[in-house]
Structure formats: C-alpha cells, structure tokens
Amino acid sequence: MTHWPLLxxxxxxxxxxxxxxxxxxxxxxxxxxxxRWIALWTSLVVFAVSLAVWxxxxxxxxxxxxxxxxxxxxxxxxxxHMGVDGISLFFVLLSxxxxxxxxxxxxxxxxxxxxxxxxxxxxxxxxxxxxxxALDFILFYVFFEGVLVPxxxxxxxWGGSRRxxxxxxxxxxxxxxxxxxLLAILAIYFxxxxxxxxxxLAFNFPPHLQTWxxxxxxxxxxxxxxxxxxxxxxxxxxxxxxxxGSVILAGVLLKxxxxxxxxxxxxxxxEASAYFTPFVYTxxxxxxIYTSLVALAQDDMKKLIAYSSVAHMGFVxxxxxxxxxxxxxxxxIQMLSHGVVSAALxxxxxVVYDRLHTREIARYGGLAENMPKYATAFMVFMLASVGLxxxxxxxGEFLSMIGAxxxxxxxxxxxxxxxxxxxxxxxxxxxxxxxxxITHADVRAMIDLTxxxxxxFAPMIAVVLWMxxxxxxxxxxxxxxxxxxxxxVQVSQRAAATALAQR
Amino acid sequence: MTAAPDFLPVLPEMFLGASGMVLLIVGAYxxxxxxxxxxxxxxxxxxxxxxxxxxxxxxxxxxxxVSLFGMFVTDGLGVFxxxxxxxxxxxxxxxxxxxxEREGIARFEFPVLVxxxxxxxxxxxAANDLxxxxxxxxxxxxxxxxxxxxxxxxxRSTEAGLKYFVLGAVASGMLLFGASMVYGFAxxxxxxxxxxxxxxxxxxxxxxxxxxxxxxxxxxxxxxxVPFHMWTPDVYExxxxxxxxxxxxxxxxxxxxxxxxxxxxxxxxxxxxxxxIIWAISVASMAWGAFAAIAQRNIKRLMAYSSIGHVGYALIxxxxxxxxxxxxxxxxxxxxxxxxxxxxAGILCMRRNGKMVEGIDDLAGLSRTHPxxxxxxxxxxxxxxxxxPLAGFFGKLYVFxxxxxxxxxxxxxxxxxxxxxxxxxxxxxxxxMYFDEAQGAFDRPFGGEVAAVLLVCAVAILFFxxxxxxxxxxxxxxxxxxxxx
Numbered sequence: 001m002t003h004w005p006l007l008x009x010x011x012x013x014x015x016x017x018x019x020x021x022x023x024x025x026x027x028x029x030x031x032x033x034x035x036r037w038i039a040l041w042t043s044l045v046v047f048a049v050s051l052a053v054w055x056x057x058x059x060x061x062x063x064x065x066x067x068x069x070x071x072x073x074x075x076x077x078x079x080x081h082m083g084v085d086g087i088s089l090f091f092v093l094l095s096x097x098x099x100x101x102x103x104x105x106x107x108x109x110x111x112x113x114x115x116x117x118x119x120x121x122x123x124x125x126x127x128x129x130x131x132x133x134a135l136d137f138i139l140f141y142v143f144f145e146g147v148l149v150p151x152x153x154x155x156x157x158w159g160g161s162r163r164x165x166x167x168x169x170x171x172x173x174x175x176x177x178x179x180x181x182l183l184a185i186l187a188i189y190f191x192x193x194x195x196x197x198x199x200x201l202a203f204n205f206p207p208h209l210q211t212w213x214x215x216x217x218x219x220x221x222x223x224x225x226x227x228x229x230x231x232x233x234x235x236x237x238x239x240x241x242x243x244x245g246s247v248i249l250a251g252v253l254l255k256x257x258x259x260x261x262x263x264x265x266x267x268x269x270x271e272a273s274a275y276f277t278p279f280v281y282t283x284x285x286x287x288x289i290y291t292s293l294v295a296l297a298q299d300d301m302k303k304l305i306a307y308s309s310v311a312h313m314g315f316v317x318x319x320x321x322x323x324x325x326x327x328x329x330x331x332x333i334q335m336l337s338h339g340v341v342s343a344a345l346x347x348x349x350x351v352v353y354d355r356l357h358t359r360e361i362a363r364y365g366g367l368a369e370n371m372p373k374y375a376t377a378f379m380v381f382m383l384a385s386v387g388l389x390x391x392x393x394x395x396g397e398f399l400s401m402i403g404a405x406x407x408x409x410x411x412x413x414x415x416x417x418x419x420x421x422x423x424x425x426x427x428x429x430x431x432x433x434x435x436x437x438i439t440h441a442d443v444r445a446m447i448d449l450t451x452x453x454x455x456x457f458a459p460m461i462a463v464v465l466w467m468x469x470x471x472x473x474x475x476x477x478x479x480x481x482x483x484x485x486x487x488x489v490q491v492s493q494r495a496a497a498t499a500l501a502q503r
Numbered sequence: 504m505t506a507a508p509d510f511l512p513v514l515p516e517m518f519l520g521a522s523g524m525v526l527l528i529v530g531a532y533x534x535x536x537x538x539x540x541x542x543x544x545x546x547x548x549x550x551x552x553x554x555x556x557x558x559x560x561x562x563x564x565x566x567x568x569v570s571l572f573g574m575f576v577t578d579g580l581g582v583f584x585x586x587x588x589x590x591x592x593x594x595x596x597x598x599x600x601x602x603x604e605r606e607g608i609a610r611f612e613f614p615v616l617v618x619x620x621x622x623x624x625x626x627x628x629a630a631n632d633l634x635x636x637x638x639x640x641x642x643x644x645x646x647x648x649x650x651x652x653x654x655x656x657x658x659r660s661t662e663a664g665l666k667y668f669v670l671g672a673v674a675s676g677m678l679l680f681g682a683s684m685v686y687g688f689a690x691x692x693x694x695x696x697x698x699x700x701x702x703x704x705x706x707x708x709x710x711x712x713x714x715x716x717x718x719x720x721x722x723x724x725x726x727x728x729v730p731f732h733m734w735t736p737d738v739y740e741x742x743x744x745x746x747x748x749x750x751x752x753x754x755x756x757x758x759x760x761x762x763x764x765x766x767x768x769x770x771x772x773x774x775x776x777x778x779x780i781i782w783a784i785s786v787a788s789m790a791w792g793a794f795a796a797i798a799q800r801n802i803k804r805l806m807a808y809s810s811i812g813h814v815g816y817a818l819i820x821x822x823x824x825x826x827x828x829x830x831x832x833x834x835x836x837x838x839x840x841x842x843x844x845x846x847x848a849g850i851l852c853m854r855r856n857g858k859m860v861e862g863i864d865d866l867a868g869l870s871r872t873h874p875x876x877x878x879x880x881x882x883x884x885x886x887x888x889x890x891x892p893l894a895g896f897f898g899k900l901y902v903f904x905x906x907x908x909x910x911x912x913x914x915x916x917x918x919x920x921x922x923x924x925x926x927x928x929x930x931x932x933x934x935x936m937y938f939d940e941a942q943g944a945f946d947r948p949f950g951g952e953v954a955a956v957l958l959v960c961a962v963a964i965l966f967f968x969x970x971x972x973x974x975x976x977x978x979x980x981x982x983x984x985x986x987x988x
Binding site (some may be wrong): 075143148149153168176 | 907916927
C-alpha cells in the first residue's frame with residue numbers, strides 16, 4: 001500500500017471534486033443538490049484516504065514518513081516534498097475529519113450559491129492538508145497563505161451582516177503576519193541553500209539571526225494562534241462566518257500557529273525560543289485571563305466561544321514553550337481536542353441559529369425541555385471544553401499544566417485561574433441556554449436535533465470521549481517525534497550555554 | 504573601408520517596421536473597409552516577428568552579438584523581453600479590435616501605430632549606445648502620444664494625448680540632457696565603451712553622476728515610477744481603454760528592460776552611486792502605488808496606481824543589482840504582462856447599454872451576472888495582490904528573494920508591508936464582485952478575442968505553479984549572461 005502517493009492523494013483529491021462540481025450544469029436546484037453530494041462523497045473519500053495514511057504510519061519512528069519527492073524547481077533547490085511525522089499526522093486527520101462534517105452541517109443552512117460554497121470548502125481542504133504535509137518551505141507557504149482566499153470568500157459571501165468588515169480584517173491581519181514569515185523563509189533559504197524543511201530543521205542557525213527569524217515567524221504564527229493582543233480579528237471573523245466557516249476556522253486554522261511553533265520555531269531557533277519564552281508566557285497568561293473575563297461578558301454565543309478559543313490556545317502556547325515532553329504532548333492533545341470541541345460548539349450554535357436566526361444568549365433558555373438530544377450533545381462538548389476528566393479537554397490541559405509546573409509555577413498558577421474562569425463562563429452559558437424556564441414562544445416551538453444533525457454530532461462525541469478515555473492511541477505516534485524535538489532543542493541550548501561559559 | 508553591416512541580427516525589428524509601413528499603405532488605399540483585415544495582418548506580423556526572433560535563438564542559442572557598428576546588441580535579455588513585448592502588443596491588438604469598432608473609433612492607423620511603437624520598443628531593448636537608445640525611445644513615444652489621443656473626438660482622450668506628449672517630451676529632454684552630459688564627461692556614447700571606463704569601479708566625477716541622474720529621471724518617467732508618475736493616472740483614465748491596456752504592458756516592459764540595461768551595463772561599475780536612487784524610487788513607488796490606489800473609484804485610475812506599485816516591486820530587483828535581481832525583474836514583468844492583459848480584457852467587457860462604464864462600483868455583483876468573467880477577474884486580482892498559489896506570488900517571491908540575498912532586508916520588509924496595503928484595494932474589487940448585490944448585467948457578447956485572451960491569461964496565472972520551470976529557468980539563464988563570472 002505504501003507505494004501509493006497517499007499524501008498527495010489526500011491533498012489533491014478534493015480538487016477532483018472541485019472539477020466535478022464545476023462541470024455541473026442545469027437548473028439551480030439540481031446543481032445545488034448534486035454539488036452537495038459530490039462535496040460529501042469527495043470529502044468522505046479523502047477522509048478514508050487519510051485513514052489509510054494513519055494505518056500506514058509507523059508510530060515508533062520519529063522521522064518523516066510516507067515521504068514523496070518530485071522535482072519542481074530543481075535549479076533553485078525548491079522541490080515538491082511531502083511527508084508527515086507524529087506532529088503533523090493528526091492535523092491532517094483533523095482537517096479531513098472536519099470537512100465532511102462541515103459539508104453535512106451546511107446541507108440546508110446554505111441555500112445561495114451552493115456550488116461555489118462547496119468548491120470553496122474543497123479548495124480549503126486541499127490547502128489545509130497541504131500545509132501539514134508540505135516539507136518544502138515554498139510549498140508550505142503557498143498552502144499557508146492560499147488558505148486565505150477560500151476563507152475570505154466563505155466569510156464574505158455567506159457570512160452575517162458585518163461580513164465584509166470581518167472578511168477584510170481576517171484577510172489583512174493574517175496576510176500581514178504571513179508576509180513577514182515569507183521574508184524569514186527567504187532568509188532561511190539563503191542561509192541553508194535549500195528550501196527543504198527537514199534540512200533546515202537540522203541546520204544550526206547563528207544566534208543573532210535566530211532572534212530575527214524567530215520574531216518574523218512569531219509575527220505570522222501569533223496572528224494565527226491567535227495570541228493576545230493580535231487576536232481581535234478572531235471574534236469578528238467567527239461571529240460573521242457561516243457555521244461551517246467557524247468550524248474550520250476554530251478547528252483547523254487556529255492550529256496553524258501552534259503547529260508552526262512546534263514545527264519551525266522550536267527546532268530551528270532553540271536559543272531564540274529560550275530567550276523569548278518569558279515573553280510568550282506573559283502573552284499567553286494575559287490571553288488566558290483577559291479573554292476569559294471578556295468571554296464572561298459576552299451576550300453573543302459565537303463571540304463567547306471565540307474568546308474561549310483564544311483562552312484555550314493560551315494553554316497551547318504555554319505548553320509548547322515549556323519544552324517538556326508533558327507540555328508539548330499536552331499542547332498537541334489540547335490543539336486536537338480544541339479542534340474537535342470548539343468546532344462542535346460552533347455547530348451547536350449553528351443548530352439553534354438555523355432555527356431562530358439569532359445568536360443572542362438571552363433569546364434562548366430552557367432548551368432542555370424541548371430539545372433533550374441537543375442538550376446532551378451540547379453538554380458533552382461544554383464539559384470537554386471546560387476540561388472534565390474523561391473528555392479530551394482534560395488530557396490536554398492537564399498535561400500542559402504538568403509541563404508548566406515543572407518550569408514555572410507562577411505561569412501554572414495563573415493558567416489554572418484561567419481554567420476556573422473557563423468553567424465559569426461555559427457553565428453559565430449552558431445554564432442560560434439550556435436550563436431556566438422557557439420564556440419565548442418561538443423557543444418552545446424549536447424542534448430537537450434532526451437525524452442529519454445527530455449524524456454530525458455522533459462522530460464528534462465519539463472522538464471527544466475516545467481522546468479523553470484512551471488518549472494513548474493519539475499520544476503514541478506523537479511521542480517519538482516530540483522526544484526527538486526536545487532532544488534537538490536541548491542539545492543546541494546546551495551547546496549555546498557551554499559556548500557562552502567558555503567565553 | 505567599411506563593409507556593409509550585417510543586418511541579420513536586426514531582422515526582426517526591420518521586418519516589423521517594414522510591415523508597419525506596408526500596412527499603412529494597404530490601409531490608406533483600402534480605407535475603412537479593411538480595418539479588420541489590417542488588424543489581423545498586424546497580429547500576423549507580430550507573430551511572424553516573434554518567429555523570426557525566436558527561430559535562431561531556438562536553433563542556435565543566443566550568444567551576445569553587437570551589430571551595426573556597435574549600435575545594437577542581441578543577447579538573452581533582449582530576446583527574452585522583446586518576446587514579452589511582442590506578446591503584449593499582440594494581445595492588446597486582439598482585445599482592442601471589437602472595442603474600437605463599438606466605440607466608433609476603429610481606424611486602420613491603430614494597428615499600424617501599435618506596430619511602429621513595438622518596433623521602437625524592440626529598438627530600445629536592443630540599444631547598445633545612448634544615441635540608439637534615444638532613437639528607439641522616441642520612435643516608441645511618438646507613436647504612443649498619437650495612440651493616447653486616438654479617440655480624437657473625445658475631450659478626455661485628446662487631453663490625455665496632449666498631457667502625455669508635453670510631459671513625455673520633458674522627460675525625453677531630460678534623458679537627452681543626461682546623455683549629453685555623460686558624453687561630455689566620458690567621451691563616448693557607446694555602452695561598451697562606458698562599461699570599460701567604469702569597470703574598475705573608479706570614482707566618477709560630479710558631471711558624470713549628474714548625467715546619470717538625469718538619465719534615471721527620464722527612464723523613471725517612462726516606467727512611471729514615483730515621483731515621476733503624475734502623468735500616469737490621467738493618461739490611463741483618458742486614453743481609450745485598449746490603449747491603456749497597451750500602455751500598461753508593452754512600453755513598461757521595454758522601459759524596464761532599458762532601465763536594467765543602462766544601469767547594469769554601461770553604468771554597472773557605478774552601482775554604489777545609483778543604487779540609492781533606485782532604492783528610493785522603488786520604495787516611493789510601492790508606497791504611493793498602494794496608498795493612493797485606495798481612494799480611486801475609477802478602475803482605470805486604480806490600475807494606473809496599481810501599475811505604479813508594480814514598477815516599484817520590479818525595481819527592487821534592479822536595486823539588488825545582482826543576477827538574482829535581474830531574474831526577479833524578468834519573472835516579475837513576464838507574470839505582470841499576463842495579469843494586466845487579463846485584467847484589461849475584463850475591463851473592456853464593462854459596457855452597459857452600449858456605453859463603457861469605468862467605476863469600480865459598476866462591477867458590483869458581477870459573480871451573479873457573469874460568473875466566468877468574475878472568476879477570471881478575481882484570479883487576476885488575487886494574483887496582482889501576490890496571493891499564492893497564483894502566479895503573481897512568484898513574481899513577488901523572486902524579487903524579495905533577490906532583495907534578501909543582496910542584503911536589502913529593509914527594502915524587502917517595506918515591500919511586503921506595502922503589498923498588504925495593496926491587497927486591500929484588490930480585495931475590494933473581489934468584494935464588489937462577490938459580496939455585493941448585482942447592478943445589472945453588462946452588454947453581451949464580449950467578443951471571441953476578448954474571451955480567448957481572458958481564458959489564456961487566467962489559465963496561465965492559475966496553473967503557473969504547476970509548471971514554473973521554463974519561465975524561471977529561462978529568466979535565470981538570461982540573468983546569468985549579464986553577470987559573467
């Protein structure tokens with residue numbers, strides 16, 4: 001099986017779906033229906049292929065696997081180079097897992113321009129998978145920035161009332177960050193003489209250069225994460241995006257920042273990372289506490305979850321920069337968990353939004369009475385978001401906190417405060433929506449989850465519980481790569497320390 | 504004893520000039536009946552010129568060859584950019600044909616003038632002497648002045664032509680003045696002679712530097728770089744749209760090539776002296792092109808500022824002054840050619856009730872009324888903004904690469920920051936087409952040639968990423984020949 005170019009298939013198969021949808025002709029209703037089915041089948045096949053990637057992945061190895069190489073610009077040492085290791089494998093799966101869910105979730109919610117919508121999502125899937133598989137800097141950057149185009153259109157065309165503002169803010173904020181990382185990539189290209197990522201990862205950059213390159217990458221990844229104070233695009237983008245757009249935004253696009261830190265910043269610039277760790281801790285702690293407080297004050301459901309995302313990603317950045325096995329594994333699991341949980345929470349918002357067309361928390365209340373299935377699903381995701389043991393959220397937060405305690409107790413202390421706040425705003429949100437008395441007649445008339453919606457939530461609940469009860473199946477492939485990374489960072493940090501001592 | 508010069512290297516230019524004259528006679532005798540035939544013949548003549556140009560390069564390769572007593576040079580740089588110029592002229596002619604007929608300004612002089620201007624541009628590119636340079640430049644400019652005023656009953660077009668003429672004449676005067684100073688202080692007008700003079704990197708006197716500054720000013724005017732860009736928005740807005748399309752492509756490529764050649768070959772040894780000039784006008788062009796475009800409501804003015812910005816990016820490569828820089832410029836202008844022709848082909852479709860509309864708001868809701876046109880324009884806009892995976896990204900990538908390599912990180916940082924500002928106004932056009940409600944359809948049909956040009960350009964921009972090798976390697980090989988050793 002391994003001789004199949006599995007990664008390229010996963011990456012570019014969605015484009016075949018795009019071609020098929022483009023060929024659709026006929027009256028609008030038929031085209032819309034066919035576009036939905038083609039998108040669904042394409043994304044399901046892609047998911048199946050990505051499962052084959054997992055099956056063929058050897059969890060005991062720490063290097064890049066399923067590697068594919070082809071000439072692209074041989075004269076410039078820029079090549080088509082794909083591969084996954086333990087760090088990127090699950091992000092690929094996360095992307096392919098969420099795309100069919102998005103397609104199903106938009107089945108009836110999207111009525112206008114269904115064809116273009118499905119095309120945008122399939123193109124988005126190609127870009128997302130490509131980001132995590134690319135092992136060449138130029139290729140990586142093409143996917144990394146290419147993501148902006150379909151997302152811009154998704155927010156702008158199918159979004160809410162302030163969609164234009166949100167789409168522009170999203171695009172320009174992230175573009176501003178990523179162009180600086182492009183310059184860093186070019187600098188790396190000239191220092192190492194190649195755009196190949198594995199080669200650059202093994203390269204020892206001189207310390208003065210590390211600082212600048214680290215900052216340039218930081219500009220890009222911090223916007224993506226997003227870290228305080230460059231998080232302001234996120235609430236706007238989330239609120240205005242259609243439900244499925246928010247799902248992808250929260251589920252995958254927010255992970256690009258964390259992935260970038262783990263993949264590039266730590267191994268390539270270990271000394272700069274050590275130097276900037278207090279800075280990252282500070283921003284993360286501020287993000288956790290500040291955005292949690294902001295979340296408490298929201299009366300828009302999507303905005304609340306958006307702010308909670310910023311807080312949760314704060315744990316991720318803390319975990320990453322502890323450079324301990326627990327912290328990094330925790331950050332990985334936290335990102336995967338958040339990818340599923342926050343995506344599901346946005347879907348939960350989407351369910352009631354489709355029925356009542358408002359996201360105002362005060363308009364709801366008492367849904368437990370007439371929507372018991374919905375209340376159950378919402379509860380699972382809410383508790384996972386809070387970090388209840390037995391759910392995926394617990395594993396991630398717990399491991400990153402262990403990592404933080406080893407390194408800096410004050411950071412751990414403040415971060416734990418954030419965990420309490422997160423429980424406060426999530427439980428309060430749940431109470432205001434699900435419990436209390438039904439005061440509005442139209443809320444009473446809302447019907448429970450349809451079979452299609454159950455189909456959307458069931459696999460997500462399964463994954464959340466699986467990750468919470470038996471995280472080993474996810475941690476096992478991650479561990480060797482993380483161990484390898486930590487060794488790499490420690491060796492070069494030690495080398496730098498001895499160099500300093502000798503001087 | 505002077506032997507008859509070898510005319511073979513200048514055969515393409517001679518053929519093109521002769522075709523122009525023949526078509527002029529044909530047009531004069533056949534009159535209005537033959538406008539379309541003359542246009543198609545002009546297209547054929549351009550294609551034939553390209554064939555004459557490329558056939559020896561294809562069979563025997565390009566080696567540097569100086570001919571006509573040192574006046575002309577045939578080299579990789581020339582062949583590469585002359586081909587681009589011919590493609591630009593050819594595509595402009597194609598998209599102009601129907602438009603001129605509909606606007607009632609179809610005259611056989613149009614293709615003839617385009618041919619003569621193209622011949623002038625090819626001479627500019629091949630110039631190896633300050634006098635030859637000036638001759639080519641003027642041949643080109645005079646034809647372009649007439650083209651700008653081609654809609655002769657239209658006040659705006661006449662104004663554009665006059666403005667272009669007056670300002671262009673001043674710029675030509677500056678260039679000529681600079682050239683005469685260089686001659687006065689160096690004693691030669693030959694590029695090879697000048698290059699030999701400065702080869703040691705010896706200090707140049709104040710007189711020579713002044714001369715070079717004046718030449719740079721003249722050239723900066725021709726490529727419409729800030730602060731010599733003032734004519735661009737007015738001329739672009741006033742001239743008939745196909746002429747604007749032509750202006751924004753072929754003369755720009757020719758002038759940029761001339762800039763490269765003059766700065767790097769005769770004055771290459773004085774790199775340290777002129778680098779700061781290029782650095783400054785590059786930054787000014789990128790910044791002004793990005794910020795001034797935000798306020799524009801007319802699509803042609805917007806494209807004028809866009810082209811100013813793009814010249815700024817291309818000049819980054821010249822400021823680097825390395826082989827990588829030249830490669831960056833060449834890749835940039837090749838990609839820019841297709842983006843711009845495509846965009847203008849799209850703009851030519853903007854007709855409502857038999858009249859041309861030019862406001863960017865007229866594009867509102869285009870994705871509903873003309874989905875294919877909107878998609879093509881969106882591709883061009885994202886590409887102009889430099890968003891991967893479209894070709895425009897690679898253009899920017901290679902100039903930034905050159906800047907980083909040459910140790911100009913500040914220039915690169917300014918470049919990427921202004922490109923984010925620039926992205927705003929390109930995105931606004933996408934926003935109008937995709938997010939806003941429809942305004943009512945444009946007149947149909949657009950014409951087969953326009954549709955074909957749109958398709959070719961969109962496909963070229965979209966799929967460049969899959970097969971970038973030929974262009975990049977070609978540009979690389981050309982750039983390497985300019986920096987032997």
